[in-house]
Amino acid sequence: MEPVRTAEAAQKTLVIKVTAGANEPERCSQAFTVAAVAVASGVRVSLWLTGEAAWFALPGRAAEFELPHAAPLPDLIESIRAAGEITLCTQCAARRDITQADVLEGVRIAGSQVFVSEIMADGVQALVY
8 A cells, every 4th residue: 555645644743652562562663654654755853762772772682583574673764763753762771771872873862852842732633552
């Protein structure tokens, strides 16, 4: 299915918080897939990595993820990084001893106040997986 590009879509922002990692592969894959399709459709995307999804902020971790009949997670992450924004939760990073120096290029570490600010803005739709 080809993504639909509309002027209305380009004016909206989709904030996606993914809390599942390899522990819940289908839910995890759905979040990354929706984010990548939205980016390809011209929607502004902010993807938040929380809980077990925090590990995917690290180089090489996405390549370890496998789910039959799903797009490769590294490819999804690359498309999101190219045209969207990826944020790693501050507390989730701290609990896993992940620092800014450890994460993929372009991934920021930010906390709940930034998340709340993003989801409360006009023209924003938030999803949590």
